[in-house]
Amino acid sequence: MPRPCMQCDNPPCTPVCPVNATYRNDDGVVIVDYEQCIGCRYCITACPCAARTFDFGQTYTRGTPEAAGLIVGQQTADDYERAPSYEYGVEHARTDDEESPIGNVRKCHFCLHRLEVGMLPSCTTTCIGRATLFGDANDLDSVVAGSIASPNVMRLKGRVGHRAARVLFGVGGRP
Amino acid sequence: MTLKRILYVLCILALLVGAWGIFDRLTTGHENAAYGSYVVWGLWVAMYLFFAGVAAGCFMFAALDLLFDVKLFKGTGKAALWTALVSLAAALLSIWLDLGHMERI
Numbered sequence: 001m002p003r004p005c006m007q008c009d010n011p012p013c014t015p016v017c018p019v020n021a022t023y024r025n026d027d028g029v030v031i032v033d034y035e036q037c038i039g040c041r042y043c044i045t046a047c048p049c050a051a052r053t054f055d056f057g058q059t060y061t062r063g064t065p066e067a068a069g070l071i072v073g074q075q076t077a078d079d080y081e082r083a084p085s086y087e088y089g090v091e092h093a094r095t096d097d098e099e100s101p102i103g104n105v106r107k108c109h110f111c112l113h114r115l116e117v118g119m120l121p122s123c124t125t126t127c128i129g130r131a132t133l134f135g136d137a138n139d140l141d142s143v144v145a146g147s148i149a150s151p152n153v154m155r156l157k158g159r160v161g162h163r164a165a166r167v168l169f170g171v172g173g174r175p
Numbered sequence: 176m177t178l179k180r181i182l183y184v185l186c187i188l189a190l191l192v193g194a195w196g197i198f199d200r201l202t203t204g205h206e207n208a209a210y211g212s213y214v215v216w217g218l219w220v221a222m223y224l225f226f227a228g229v230a231a232g233c234f235m236f237a238a239l240d241l242l243f244d245v246k247l248f249k250g251t252g253k254a255a256l257w258t259a260l261v262s263l264a265a266a267l268l269s270i271w272l273d274l275g276h277m278e279r280i
Contacts, residue, residue: 019279039275041215053212054275056205098204103275 002132004123005030005051005108006156013043013052022105029110031088034100043105049156057094057102089113200272219273226266233259 021036044052061078084093111121124134135142233255239245240252
């Protein structure tokens with residue numbers, strides 16, 4: 001089961017940040033300020049959904065043998081891992097000089113940089129099972145409003161009181 | 176005299192081990208600690224809590240002598256204060272080395 005950030009209405013991960021680097025923005029998305037984060041990893045321990053990770057600057061390809069061929073090989077995979085991401089609309093390259101986002105806590109940010117230009121989040125467009133839906137639950141015409149009314153709907157760890165904005169569906173939960 | 180010399184040698188050996196640890200931390204980061212998403216803290220945070228606790232305790236004992244003049248602790252105030260200061264420095268150093276971006280403090 002994929003377990004991305006639930007974008008809580010009342011996130012337990014943000015009050016513990018000693019430098020106020022992570023917060024819930026005006027759109028209700030919990031974000032991390034990469035230039036502010038000191039990398040203490042307190043928010044990872046506070047998250048009830050284990051949705052946060054720390055970027056230790058490691059790559060999966062380190063120490064793997066160089067494969068023959070031009071298309072698939074250690075070099076290509078390494079380039080792919082170091083390709084810049086455009087999180088929060090800024091180009092972040094993972095280089096060896098340990099600049100952000102290496103040494104930062106990273107998390108799902110609802111693909112804010114894609115939403116801003118009217119695209120769906122990557123998890124929604126790439127899911128081959130079409131299990132991930134995205135939309136405004138308050139808009140009655142949206143696809144998620146119909147799904148959320150289903151009796152099979154389930155809120156993850158509803159008892160914790162963080163009020164997850166994102167919901168999971170049981171098998172056959174989609175209308 | 177020989178006991179003192181043995182203790183000094185032990186201290187120097189311990190310092191060498193510590194220096195190697197600091198070198199390892201600064202060159203390879205947290206790699207050898209093998210932290211992940213479920214275990215994100217290790218010895219640095221444990222040492223921070225330990226030394227911070229020692230500092231607070233020593234400060235309390237210093238207060239028993241210097242502030243409240245408890246007879247049982249007469250004369251221990253200065254040593255306790257000094258220990259508290261050194262422990263506090265060790266605690267802050269430990270938690271500093273745990274950070275992902277040490278330069279931002």
